[in-house]
Amino acid sequence: MNTPFDHRQIRRAFSRSAASYDAAAALQHEVEKRLLESLDYLGERQPQVLLDVGSGPAHAAAALRKRWPRAQVVAIDMALPMLRQARKQAGWWKPFARVCADARELPIAAGSVDVLFSNLCLQWVDDLPAVFAGFRRVLKPGGLLLCSTFGPETLIELREAFAQADSVPHVSRFPPIAQFGDALVIAGFRDPVLDRDRFDLTYPDLTALMRELRAMGATNALQSRRHTLTGRARFAAASAAYEPLRRADGRLPSTWEVIYAHAWAPPPGAPIRGQGEEVAAVPLSSIRIRRRE
Secondary structure, X not given: XXXXXXXXXXXXXXXXXXXXXXXXXXXXXXXXXXHHHHHHHHOOOOOOEEEEEOOOOOHHXXXXXXXXXXXXXXXXXXXXXXXXXXXXXXXXXXOOEEEEOOOOOOOOOOOOEEEEEEOOOHHHOOOHHHHHHHHHHHEEEEEEEEEEEEOOOOOHHHHHHHHOOOOOOOOOOOOOHHHHHHHHHHXXXXXXXXXXXXXXXXXXXXXXXXXXXXXXXXXXXXXXXXXXXXXXXXXXXXXXXXXXXXXXXXXXXXXXEEEEEEEEOOXXXXXXXXXXXXXXXXXXXXXXXXEOO
């Protein structure tokens, strides 16, 4: 199957970064905290089975287990070393299951899950409708999907700086909020609500930014990437292209756009659009969007 991502490289990168991830992932933890707040949409419901998909070291799975101590919580990640780190969150007093699997092929029974939580995992997925169809498959009718991903403004400064230094892409192109919402509706989810944050982080230099990305496992995993080292000349050229953006405080800016969504699994038998005769183009105006800057 032709795909823009090298999923073996994604697994290798996150496996290598398992020990350093937590210290570098301050933004990911903040987004996770905001996404967890959306659990309030459940009201007084008492979910029985909850998945944390793309769990990393599974802080969210631990939070879910703490909130619903009688529920079954499963942390799923494609990088086994991440799940070994997750063991630290799953002490004897709040255990949860850990499963090494790909978000694109969840080894979970159909209609068995009350809540599927996925924080900043879906930017590594190229076929969003297919993945959302898989999420819908495992959710019970009326089950809640909570997810987040990076939007197209993410790392735009880095993308443009490297574009001036190299003809080969160094930064993935992330889906816009309209495409993300369309994919939810195409997969059959009901009442999707989308939200958007923009975070502006700063770094002393390009080296510091690249070091942080490596520590988080967020390296270039495009199939079209250069399969050799970037080289000093190209890196110096990218650094020079980035330099005019330096702020008055002497630091370089880095934009991170985050898209959040929650939606509900439909009743049994509802069609998945795009599979069979029901195909639809979903206008952005039909999807409720809240924006936070």
